[in-house]
Amino acid sequence: MAEPEEDRHLKLTGEFDCDPAPLSILRHSTSHVMAQAVKRLWPDVTLAIGPAIEDGFYYDFGRSQPFTPEDLARIEDTMRAIAKENVRFERTEMPRAEAIRFFRERGEPYKAEIVEGITDDRVSFYRQGEFIDMCRGPHVGATSEVRHFKLLTSSGAYWRGDEKNPMLQRIYGTAWLTKDELDKHLWRLEEAKKRDHRKLGRELDLYAFHDVSPGAPFWLPNGWIVVRELERFVRESLDARGYQEISTPILVNKRLWEQSGHWEHYEDNMFKVEVEDEVFSLKPMNCPESTLVYRHATRSYRDLPLRFADMGRLHRNERSGTLTGLFRVRQFTQDDAHIYCRLDQLQEEITQLIELVRDWYKVFGLEASFKLSTRPPKRLGTEEQWDIAERSLEEALKASGLAFELNPGDGAFYGPKVDIDIEDVLGRRWQNATIQVDFAQPDRFGLEYIDADGQPKRPIMVHRAIFGSFERFIGVLVEHFAGAFPTWLAPVQARVLPISVKHEEYARQVFDQLRGAKIRAELDNRNEKLGYRIRDAQMRKVPYMLVVGEREREQGAVSLRQRSGDDLGAIPLDRVLADLAREIASRAPSLTVGRS
RNA sequence: GCCGGUGUAGCUCAGUGGCAGAGCAGCGGUUUCGUAAACCGCAGGUCGUGGGUUCAAGUCCCACCGCCGGCUCCA
Numbered sequence: 143m144a145e146p147e148e149d150r151h152l153k154l155t156g157e158f159d160c161d162p163a164p165l166s167i168l169r170h171s172t173s174h175v176m177a178q179a180v181k182r183l184w185p186d187v188t189l190a191i192g193p194a195i196e197d198g199f200y201y202d203f204g205r206s207q208p209f210t211p212e213d214l215a216r217i218e219d220t221m222r223a224i225a226k227e228n229v230r231f232e233r234t235e236m237p238r239a240e241a242i243r244f245f246r247e248r249g250e251p252y253k254a255e256i257v258e259g260i261t262d263d264r265v266s267f268y269r270q271g272e273f274i275d276m277c278r279g280p281h282v283g284a285t286s287e288v289r290h291f292k293l294l295t296s297s298g299a300y301w302r303g304d305e306k307n308p309m310l311q312r313i314y315g316t317a318w319l320t321k322d323e324l325d326k327h328l329w330r331l332e333e334a335k336k337r338d339h340r341k342l343g344r345e346l347d348l349y350a351f352h353d354v355s356p357g358a359p360f361w362l363p364n365g366w367i368v369v370r371e372l373e374r375f376v377r378e379s380l381d382a383r384g385y386q387e388i389s390t391p392i393l394v395n396k397r398l399w400e401q402s403g404h405w406e407h408y409e410d411n412m413f414k415v416e417v418e419d420e421v422f423s424l425k426p427m428n429c430p431e432s433t434l435v436y437r438h439a440t441r442s443y444r445d446l447p448l449r450f451a452d453m454g455r456l457h458r459n460e461r462s463g464t465l466t467g468l469f470r471v472r473q474f475t476q477d478d479a480h481i482y483c484r485l486d487q488l489q490e491e492i493t494q495l496i497e498l499v500r501d502w503y504k505v506f507g508l509e510a511s512f513k514l515s516t517r518p519p520k521r522l523g524t525e526e527q528w529d530i531a532e533r534s535l536e537e538a539l540k541a542s543g544l545a546f547e548l549n550p551g552d553g554a555f556y557g558p559k560v561d562i563d564i565e566d567v568l569g570r571r572w573q574n575a576t577i578q579v580d581f582a583q584p585d586r587f588g589l590e591y592i593d594a595d596g597q598p599k600r601p602i603m604v605h606r607a608i609f610g611s612f613e614r615f616i617g618v619l620v621e622h623f624a625g626a627f628p629t630w631l632a633p634v635q636a637r638v639l640p641i642s643v644k645h646e647e648y649a650r651q652v653f654d655q656l657r658g659a660k661i662r663a664e665l666d667n668r669n670e671k672l673g674y675r676i677r678d679a680q681m682r683k684v685p686y687m688l689v690v691g692e693r694e695r696e697q698g699a700v701s702l703r704q705r706s707g708d709d710l711g712a713i714p715l716d717r718v719l720a721d722l723a724r725e726i727a728s729r730a731p732s733l734t735v736g737r738s
Numbered sequence: 739g740c741c742g743g744u745g746u747a748g749c750u751c752a753g754u755g756g757c758a759g760a761g762c763a764g765c766g767g768u769u770u771c772g773u774a775a776a777c778c779g780c781a782g783g784u785c786g787u788g789g790g791u792u793c794a795a796g797u798c799c800c801a802c803c804g805c806c807g808g809c810u811c812c813a
Contacts, residue, residue: 208742297808298741305810309741312808340805344749353786353804411811456813461739462804464811476813574813610813642770669770677774691772703773 147193150278152256152302159278160194165319169194171231171282172221172291172317173201178273179220180313183213189275190252190301190310197327198291198316202299204252205311209296214313218293228286229271233279241265241276252301252310290324291317294331330568337568339620340467346625346682348616348633349468357465357472359613364633367662368619369475369612371631373453375729376477376609379502383494385449385479390431392455396421401586402430411458424457429580429605432480433587436601441591446601447483447491454478456611468617475612481604482589485530488579488602492538492560495577495606499562500542502608506619506628507731508564510575512544515552515559522556523581531579531602532558556582566622574610574618579603626683626705629722630729635662636722637679638700641672641691648695652688652715659719661726680705685733688718702736710736 147170150159160170173192180187180203192201209217236244238257245254253276257265268277270285282288293315301307318324343349348365351358361369377387393415399405404412404426413424425431432450441448455475464470483491496512503510514535517528535558539546546560553559557579563571580603583589590598609615619627629635636656640649646667656663664684666675672689679687688700693712700718702710713736721735 210742295807296742299809300740303810305740309809311741314808351805356804458812461811463739463741463809465805470812474813478813576813607813614813639773641772644770669768671769671771671776672773673771674775675773680774687773689773693772701773707774709773 147195148191148303151191151193153259157278158280160280162280166194167280167282168287168319169199169317170279171285172288172315173199174231174268174270174273174275174277174281175221175224175285175288176217176293176313176315177201177203177275178224178270179217181273182220182224183216188250188252191256192275198294198314200299200312200314202252202301202310202312204308208298208311209313214293214296217313221288221291221293224271225285225288227271228284230284231279231281232269234267234269235264236267238263238265241267245276288317290319290321291315292324292328334568334570334621337621337624338467339469339617342620342625343468346633348620351467355473356462357460357470359468359471359473365616367633368616368627368631372477372609372612372615375502375505376451376453379498380449380451380479383449383498384447385451387451387453388432388435390425390428390435390452390454392425392457393417393422394425394431396423398430398434399423402433402583403586404430411460413457413459425454426456426458428452428454428456428476428478429480429583429603430587433583433589433603436480436482436589437587441482441601443484443591443593443599446591447481447487449479449481451477451479453612468613468620471611471613474614476607477609477612478605478607481606482584482591482601483604484591484599485527485602488531488604489534489538489541491604492535492577493541495604496538496542496544496560499575499577499608503564505729505731506622508566508618508622511563511565511571512539512546513549513561513563514539514546515549515554515561517558518551518553518555520555521553522585527581528558531581535560535577535579554578554580556580564618566618568621570621572614572618574615575608576606576610578605580605626685628729628731629685629733630726632683632685633662634664634682634684635726636664636686636688637675637684638663638665638688638690639672639675639679640665640667641689643667645691645695649690652690652700655715655719656688656722659723661719661722676703680707686718686722686735704733706733 147160160166170193177189177192188204190202190204192199241257242254245257265276266278267274268279268281293313296311296313298309299312301310316327318327346364347362349359349361352360396405408426412426415422432452435450436448453475455473457473460470460472481491499510516532559576559578561573562575563573565571584600584603589601591601593599638649638653640646649665649667653663653665668675676687683705685705687703689703690700694700697712699712699714701712702718718735725734
């Protein structure tokens with residue numbers, strides 16, 4: 143994986159400032175054209191950096207006023223004018239000292255600071271028309287190649303990403319090689335907006351937020367069904383795989399957090415409660431308490447691996463500005479588990495976990511990709527432990543036949559980890575799952591098992607969460623499915639729609655049979671036209687509408703309509719019931735009733 | 739937490755210093771209907787909260803809170 147372009151621009155590492163691929167080059171050049179436009183419109187604005195990023199580019203400017211949407215429109219117009227001028231990108235060089243003087247004289251403190259931070263003798267520049275910027279390229283040939291772009295948003299951003307530094311004004315844009323790709327990307331952004339889980343959560347009555355508890359969802363009946371179904375899925379799956387579920391207290395004395403090291407490393411993120419002159423905290427993680435369960439009995443090497451699942455409700459005091467719907471909350475429930483094993487069992491456990499991750503995500507049509515993060519400079523544990531743990535993770539990944547990225551030095555201080563990204567139907571990536579090897583907690587809590595030789599040994603602890611948190615995962619699912627959950631997850635699985643009051647009795651029979659078959663059904667006998675009730679069920683994303691009138695009553699059938707709009711016609715009720723039960727029990731990803 | 743924006747009915751939004759509005763949803767009635775919105779009526783508001791300016795504040799000013807877009811951080 144190439145290093146981030148921010149770093150290339152700031153530290154001048156690597157050969158070029160951007161990945162020398164056509165799209166990155168184009169985006170990088172587009173950011174220069176944008177900077178040129180900004181300089182034309184506001185000559186006093188200073189320049190920071192302008193890298194290409196995933197899907198586009200940005201440029202950071204030193205300016206006290208933020209850019210308004212009207213400013214963005216003006217900048218875009220000026221950029222199109224510059225493209226029309228079709229001036230060439232030309233590379234020049236300057237000795238380092240001269241470059242520093244150059245930027246000082248031009249009143250470009252950020253650029254001067256970057257040059258001061260490097261050791262190279264010479265610095266390269268790119269010029270297009272009247273605009274010149276320190277840059278190692280590469281760039282497109284001329285400004286006319288900058289065509290399919292759009293400026294998106296402006297916002298504040300810290301210089302060098304450090305909150306102690308001054309706030310710059312950043313403008314984000316997107317750029318593509320063809321108009322088609324640009325249009326497709328803009329459509330994706332629109333589509334993402336439509337699928338926003340905060341909007342859909344409100345419209346589908348899944349969950350609500352109130353300012354009395356920022357960052358903590360109120361689960362409404364519909365949303366809580368989704369949570370329950372996911373929990374049921376987790377329990378069924380783990381019960382069959384040798385896990386034991388435990389549940390541990392939420393309010394825990396500070397002593398435990400001092401022992402685990404959280405008080406030292408994580409105190410700012412913990413909610414504290416004073417109880418009779420003692421300090422307690424709402425748990426931000428489950429692991430320390432899990433070790434107490436481990437220590438409840440003397441463990442034998444024969445007991446290992448021990449797998450304790452703990453779907454604990456956690457609280458973390460996240461900074462107010464970071465809260466975002468279900469994606470970033472202060473209270474959440476992890477599908478957490480801790481596995482205690484011997485070193486020689488580690489690889490097999492990791493292999494099983496990777497398989498579990500893939501199995502689970504497959505059910506939702508989510509593609510998982512894996513990243514291995516290895517030992518950081520500051521770390522606990524012996525080199526031998528790290529060697530074995532890293533090798534176990536790597537071997538397990540390889541044995542699973544997976545392509546994975548390497549993040550050298552990005553592991554936790556207590557052990558290496560595998561982070562798992564999932565990609566949704568719009569190609570967006572989310573990080574939910576994590577598998578972490580931990581040497582520290584077993585030490586801190588003095589965990590032991592009695593080995594075959596009768597001697598006490600220290601087990602390894604593996605932390606893992608697959609959905610991550612139910613909150614974030616449901617947020618992802620809502621956007622992934624655009625609110626149209628597979629039937630097994632759908633809050634309402636079927637709605638019975640009598641054509642008029644005359645058919646209400648039969649409709650009620652159908653409804654009762656659905657209920658009897660444990661299908662989440664509703665009877666919509668409201669005094670509204672059929673078309674109205676169809677529309678309503680459709681907007682609520684109810685998978686199946688069972689329309690019943692005279693014809694259906696006579697045949698003991700229902701007319702089946704899917705939320706996609708497909709009308710499957712009259713189908714015997716028995717068959718619908720059987721198909722529905724099968725679809726739900728198998729957690730089928732798509733609608734199958736009446737199609738077999 | 740920081741920068742900027744924003745907050746009016748359950749939802750979406752109009753209201754630029756002078757009587758708080760619309761559509762949808764809700765409720766009541768009429769209608770009994772064959773696959774994406776029948777019709778009539780009713781009700782619904784501490785205009786985020788607290789202060790200030792003014793004869794008069796949803797509207798102007800200040801503070802706080804929430805939310806939104808980013809930054810930083812993260813499951």
